[in-house]
Amino acid sequence: MQLFISQLLNGIGNGVVYASVALALVLIYKSTGILNFAQGEMALFATYLTWKFTEGDIPVVAAIALSAGIAFVAGALIERILIRPVESAHNPLNVVIVTLGMFLAINSLALLAFGTDPQKVPNVFPTDSFHIGDTNIQKETLGLIAVLIGECLLLWLLLQKTKVGLRLRAVASNPDSSRLVGINTGVMLMLGWGLAAALGAVAGSLVASTDTAFDASFMQIILVYAFAAAALGGFDSLVGAVVGGLVVGVADALAVEYVDALDGIPVVLPLALILVVLLVRPNGLFGSRTVERV
Amino acid sequence: MTERPLLELRAVEGGYGQVQVLRGVDVTVEEGKVVVILGANGAGKTTTLRAICGMVKAHGELRFDGQSLVGKPTQAIARMGIAHVPQGRGTFADLTVEDNLRLGATARRDNGIEADLARWYDAFPRLRDRRKQTAGSMSGGEQQMLALARAMMARPRLLLLDEPSLGLAPLVTRELFARLGELNTEEGLTVVVVEQNANLALDIGHWGYVLETGRIAVQGSAAELRENEAVRQAYLGF
């Protein structure tokens, strides 16, 4: 029982990370219809920035805030300069190629700028645990959960309770009509990408702070799981991203522990999970429209 | 004394990529009038409205209150005071009725938005009943009311309507045009309505144009168009 609970908590801790990145993916997909394969690498670059700031004696929380801010601007600029020209018409696969090109470019630029050695982001949360009876609950896990809840709350407030949020939702729902009521859709798209980039920056930095070290490949497997989480939840649902992330995290942790056949091939689980869900609900758990575009 | 017309199109050409649809359109809309544009499918009626809103590339003279619209982005044109209800309503299907209406007031900075919201709920009580429902879950007629109310929330100077009767039951269409007529007579709203079904449109219209293969074939007052033999046969069904 104790093993189960500790694996469960483990899974939730991982799941929170997948959920954060999935939120970013869904945000971009909802507002622009694009699958951003470069999301992970953008988060990677921001994580390196966080590390660099802490090397300069900036406290870690401030460093994360700073790199999130820079990521916001960078994300907006990327949308304007790289994505916008290719978004319209022609071949929808063109955008996929661009994000893949970004994936390669950003990863290699990070290596160039920051070197190939693994680095460490200082811990944000205390590293000890709460003891309840025989079970240990790591404070880091609680901390990550708190951050995710905070992000969700902020996003909800932004989207549902502000004018800007309404316009973002409008652009995601019907870009043509948005223009007809006077919304500058370009600015909204940049905003969406900026937010997603900032979310990724926070997620990456936090993950790096909980591990002993991180290197240039650490976001890649997280990205695969995040895609699985977003697909599970329904690519146009922010709620789905969160639920999907938690489900994938927990299922993965439990399966790795209890299912021996999966030894060595952990990625089978998220794959099988998405497949089963999609067969029953082709739009994911919470998705609404038929999402056809890639 | 000649007052400058609110909307002026002269020798407007435009189309989609290699396909040219408009081949020299001349339309004049005086402030406070209802102008009807008739024509068969493919004649260029929708394209004309889209050209006005900057959704289609156009050459020629396109002036709103004296200012040129050519080359301006759609959102800027909307902010100049032109509200366009596109074919198929163009509602934000995932968003609630109330969200849709508030979005109509995007470009406004004044304090009257809440009052206007109440006013349009009064005018269309069914919208108030469904204010928290998603727009996409309503019937065609209700969505058309919503689209009209949303357009009015912008307090536009010019209202463009693209085939508002499409897909609507005759009774609903009648009510819709009655409202439009009221808005024009009571508020002085300038309206351009594009229709295939000419009867109701000409009832509230002052002036009319008939578009054929991208050019104006016939124009005249609503009464004159009703008398016109060809127009009667083609668009009025008798």
Added chain:
Amino acid sequence: MATDVDAPDEPATAPDSGVPLYAALPRPVFWARVVIGGVLAFAALYAPWYFQPVDNKVLSQALYLAVAAMGLNLLTGFTGQVSIGHGAFFGVGAFTTAILMVDHGWTFEATIPIAALLTATFGVLVGFPALRVRGLYLALVTLGLAVLFPQVASKYVKGSGNIALVQPRRREFSSLLDGLEDDQWKYYVCLAVVVVLYLVAWNLTRARPGRAMVAVREQELAAATVGVNLAGTKLWAFGLSAAYAGIAGSLSVMVDGSANATNPALYFRLSIEFLVALVIGGTATILGPLVGALIVVLLRRNTEDLIEGKEVLSPAIFGGALILLVYVLPDGVVGGIRRLFARVGSRRASVEVAPEPT
């Protein structure tokens, strides 16, 4: 999506201007095509005599990449089912060939049909869930496949040194013709496979299967009403495209010397390369995947050498080049060339048009 196989760009003309609606291919353009085709064919045949062995290896890699890209073209370009997991089929083909050769003593040539059959079967199996899963989700599920394959291979394939590497003896691949060096022979084998498989694809897309595929891509609902068997078309498109990828995998064992799954990101990277080659070359065209494969391989090769001491930058340059290519040629290379020809053609046609009546 992109242009259909053989639809020339038709500028609309006014109904009463006297010019026919479909301009016939102007004479100079037709002859230009013949001449260019002849030159290219000659270059392809002469190449291995002109180049060094190391270059011939690169060309051979481009050729098997072209086979895989064409397979993906059939599924994604023509039938509209996006897959970013064809690297997995490639891997299955490669390992089938390698294992048959090493563990069971087969000759290389004999393994190819088996690899094709096996991967085709897998392809159809993958196609079944694909019937239910659409667009974006399909892309993600196939991505999962590409990530899954190296893990499964590592778990179940224990080659020399107990890792997922199977390496047949080099002399198994030596030239069967006197007068041809090994690298030249390998090049011609790849070339022959490319020509055969491209001809097959060309014929398919021009006939009923091709129209069925395009119908599925464009308007599924409409396709079903005219009797196109949606499920059947999708399934055999999956199977066929997987077979192409599998054959490409087999060829890669000959060219690169082994089937290797030790790099977990390899098959994902290959899946991406197939897709990139397809899009850059021009989706739903016949020559597109070949052109795209050449570009991808040459680009990869040249960005590797570009900056002394800063090899870590080469993916950045490669990525940057991809982005640039997509801007400059949004319809791919072949699409861009076609538009160029169409513009040349229409300019001549417009010279012959009678002046517009006032």
